[in-house]
Amino acid sequence: MRVEELKSLGVDERVIRLIRERGIEELYPPQAEALKSGVLNGKNLILAIPTASGKTLVAEIVMINKILREGGKAVYLVPLKALAEEKYKEFKFWEKLGIRIAVTTGDYDSAEEWLGRYDIIIATSEKFDSLLRHKSPWIKDVKLIIADEVHLLGSYDRGATLEMILAHLRDKAQILGLSATIGNAEELAEWLNAELVVSEWRPVSLKRGVFHHGQLFWEDGSIEKFPSQWDSLVIDALKKDKQVLVFVNTRRSAEKEALLLGGKVQRFLSKPEERRLKQIADELESTPTNEKLKEALKKGVAFHHAGLGREERSIVEEAFREGLIKVITATPTLSAGVNLPAYRVIIRDTKRYSNFGWSDIPVLEIQQMMGRAGRPKYDKEGQAIIIAKTEKPEDLMKRYIFGKPENLFSMLSNEASFRSQILALITNFGVKNFRELIEFLEKTFYYHQRKNLEALEGKAKDIVYFLLENEFIDIDLNDQFMPLPFGIRTSQLYLDPLTAKKFKDAFEKLETNPNPLGVFHLLASTPDMASLRIRRKEQEDILDYAYEMESYLYQNIPYWEDYKFEKFLGEVKTAKLLLDWINEVPEARILETYDIDTGDLYRILELADWLMYSLIELYKLSSPKKEILEFLKQLHLRVKYGVREELLELTSLPMIGRKRARALYNAGFKSIEDIVKAKPSELLKVEGIGVGILEKLYQHFGVELPKVKAKKKQEEER
Ligand code: ADP
Structure with a gap:
């Protein structure tokens, strides 16, 4: 049309x-x-x-x-x-x-x-x-x-x-x-x-196949021969001047494959390309993950996974679109949403490890990965190739290429979300009684799909009891729900009611023993925090740490037979990380100590910020003590900025984060007043403070930046 x-x-x-x-x-x-x-x-x-x-x-x-x-x-x-x-x-x-x-x-x-x-x-x-x-x-x-x-x-x-x-x-x-x-x-x-x-229609046609020890079985029945290792498919594409996406099942293998492939890809780079890539790599901040990324980038390869920082991710995407990066190795996160097509897509893994052991990756996901093959406007066709390792190629072909994607199932019954949604219906959406609750639930996909009202009622009843018992809601003599302030606020704060309950249960201990580690462990123990996992080799150290710090925690250390034991250690580890963060341990060191990536750190900090805020808001409803509220507010700011108390005045200024604030402080500018009184030329000597930053500061103070030497003006601050 x-x-x-x-x-x-x-x-x-x-x-x-x-x-x-x-x-x-x-x-x-x-x-x-x-x-x-x-x-x-x-x-x-x-x-x-x-x-x-x-x-x-x-x-x-x-x-x-x-x-x-x-x-x-x-x-x-x-x-x-x-x-x-x-x-x-x-x-x-x-x-x-x-x-x-x-x-x-x-x-x-x-x-x-x-x-x-x-x-x-x-x-x-x-x-x-x-x-x-x-x-x-x-x-x-x-x-x-x-x-x-x-x-x-x-x-x-x-x-x-x-x-x-x-x-x-x-x-x-x-x-x-x-x-x-x-x-x-x-x-x-x-x-x-x-x-x-x-529709199955695509703007670029898609040719799919399975690779097995040097033989590539295409879906049309034809067979192509290659050297036996799958990376020969990468080299072959590069010889045709095309780009490749390789999907693998873990972040670490994405990194490892990127570095391995780098050695073979580098010779396909032109001199100007090499120069540009080196420049891009040199500009990246230094973190353990970035060091690997830099090494790969210089050879024309990058990895892409949820652990990368936001900036790194967009740099990688941009350089791939430009054609500078020839190969990306990625975890399946890339297949969902990010529009980054390549001529050839290689799927190295069709299994992944989860809480329940090894399982097949769903057809829906593999098909989405395959869908990334073929760049409209550049390619006449795209190729998607699955690597067969232990499985028979014909089985993979049947399952992933000719097979139908899975059905969609409602996840409403997932307890954490259901709890939160039912609370919201009662406190925020005017559902007045159990009958109305069920009437609403009949509008869901869950009900449409299963038509099992009894199961739904049973689950909803359990949750309503939980909400009543813990004073999120009340019920009057006519069986009408009455939202209580604690419930209303929990729902507005977008918390899992179980998180709110944990907070409330801890208020007494918080008042008698206010301390950062206790609070951080409380945050880490809620279902809303994505707490770190514990590795076997760390168990002993973290347990020692927990014993050493036991008097600060609001919870007893569980016995090691307890199913909660490992989870508890993960929570302590997360709390310890947050403590390092507010004590100004450098980011790179945190990443190394906890063996996590930038993306993980930021996710934890973002969640901690929201949970700290929510903890304060809920505490306010409980006839709060003034000094405890002050303590929490200050701790919240320290989490936000990652600093010790003495820097909080400086971090309240625009453009002044933990690094610049520390540099200013150590140079003797300890308060806003010190900065206002200082000569610009003095401030410019401080690491990380350039003319741009000064301009913003003076703007904030409502005065114009006094003349600074032109030479300084050109200095770029980082
Ligand atoms: P989807 O959302 O289905 O993943 P997009 O909407 O992002 O796909 O479309 C992919 C690309 O195709 C975009 O760059 C878009 O501008 C382009 N595109 C969409 N429709 C047309 C069309 N009718 N003709 C040419 N290009 C199109």
């Missing part, structure tokens, strides 16, 4: 003009089918097509057209913060038509009223769920919800949130779900009363 023909479907001329300005004249067949489904007239739609076949453009047309025609807001839900940013950049294009776009992630305790001024709001599911709980005034204007990667409804820890959002808004707004190909798309569409468009 020609883009022009969209006019006959009622699409605004301005939208058509801008799409054509982008250089798109012809819609892909599944796009045309989707747009003809009635979605432009307000019907719900599930669009299940392969990655990179243009789902986003469909979403854009529907969104923009609706906003121009009817006003109101569209909410675009994404599974990851990084994707929110990516979409924001893409959608900014539409500002030309006066459409206002905003992103919101993080901070779960806010109604974000400012979002009322925007037409398109991009949010993670968790953030939007928290906005619903805060009853943001603009929610009533939301006329369209777009759920990107809606198949993640089936993900164990996060699926329930998305399911509940859709259950809440099913009757209030139009829903457009964008999905990977799944086994039971019909069922999902039925639940949402949506039209369904399913």
Whole structure:
């Protein structure tokens, strides 16, 4: 279908003009089918097509057209913060038509009223769920919800949130779900009363095969011969001047393979490429993971996994798109969402280790990895090759290439999310009694799928008892629920009720024994903190540490036979890490000591920040002691900035983080007053303080930066 023909479907001329300005004249067949489904007239739609076949453009047309025609807001839900940013950049294009776009992630305790001024709001599911709980005034204007990667409804820890959002808004707004190909798309569409468009069409054709000891069995039955090691597939692609993505099952193997492949890839780099890569590598900060990344980068290879810092990740993605990096080795995180195609995709592992031992990676995931093969505009076809090691190639072929992806299952029954969702229904969404609760739950995919009301009632009852017993809610003589302040606040803070209960149970100990380690261990022991795991070789050291520090903890050390024992040690390890952080142990040393990556550290710090805030908020409800509240607030700031108490005044300034604050302090500038009084030339001598930073500081103080020598002005601060 020609883009022009969209006019006959009622699409605004301005939208058509801008799409054509982008250089798109012809819609892909599944796009045309989707747009003809009635979605432009307000019907719900599930669009299940392969990655990179243009789902986003469909979403854009529907969104923009609706906003121009009817006003109101569209909410675009994404599974990851990084994707929110990516979409924001893409959608900014539409500002030309006066459409206002905003992103919101993080901070779960806010109604974000400012979002009322925007037409398109991009949010993670968790953030939007928290906005619903805060009853943001603009929610009533939301006329369209777009759920990107809606198949993640089936993900164990996060699926329930998305399911509940859709259950809440099913009757209030139009829903457009964008999905990977799944086994039971019909069922999902039925639940949402949506039209369904399913297609296997791709803009670049895909050729799939299985590699086994030098033989490559293509899906069409042909066989190609290679040297026996699978890395010959990498070399072969490079000889054709193409790029390669290699999927492996752990972060460590991604790193290891990147370094191994580097030795073979380097000779394919041109001199200017080598220079550019070296420059990129040299600019990266020095951390244990980055050292490996730098080494690989110089040879034209990179690894990509959830442990990389945000900046490193985007540097790697950018350099791959530019063609500088020839090969990326990645964990499956890359296949979900990040738009980074390559001519050849190699899947080294089809099994992975989890809590329950080795298991097969689901077909859905492997197919998403394979879907990354083929760069539109550059490649005529893409190739996806699975490596057979112990398995028979024909088995892999049957399962992953000719097989159907798994069905999607509701994860509402996952206890932690169900607990939190039921509390929210009672405290924030006006569900008045058990009958109404069940009535609402009947609107869920869980119920649609299993039709088993008894099981649902049983689970819900257990949770309601838990909430009653722990004073989140009360019940009156007519069996009507009464939300209690503790429950209301828990739900707004977006906490698992079990976390809130742990906090409340610890208040007494907190008051008699306020100390950082005790508080950090409390945070680490909640289900909302992603605590570190303990390695066997560390057990003894951490246990010794726990004994040494026992008087600071709010919990007894469990016996080693106790099933909680290992978990407890992991929590102590996490608490110890946080203690190091606020005592200004350098980041690189923390990463090394705890054997974690930058991404892990930041995740823990982010969670600790939110949990500290929540702990304070809940403590405020319990006739708090002033000095304890002060202690907690100060500790919260120390967690936020990673500093000792004496630096807190300096870190309250813009652009002054833990490193700069320490440098200023050690140079004798210990307070804001010291800085205000100091000569700029003196301040500029301090490490990390350049003219840009000074300008920001003076701006903050409301004065102009006195003249500084021009030479200094050119110095770039890092
Ligand atoms: P998906 O969301 O399905 O993964 P995208 O929407 O990101 O895929 O589309 C992948 C790329 O294809 C984008 O660069 C997009 O601009 C481009 N694209 C989408 N539709 C068309 C089209 N009809 N013609 C040409 N390019 C298109």
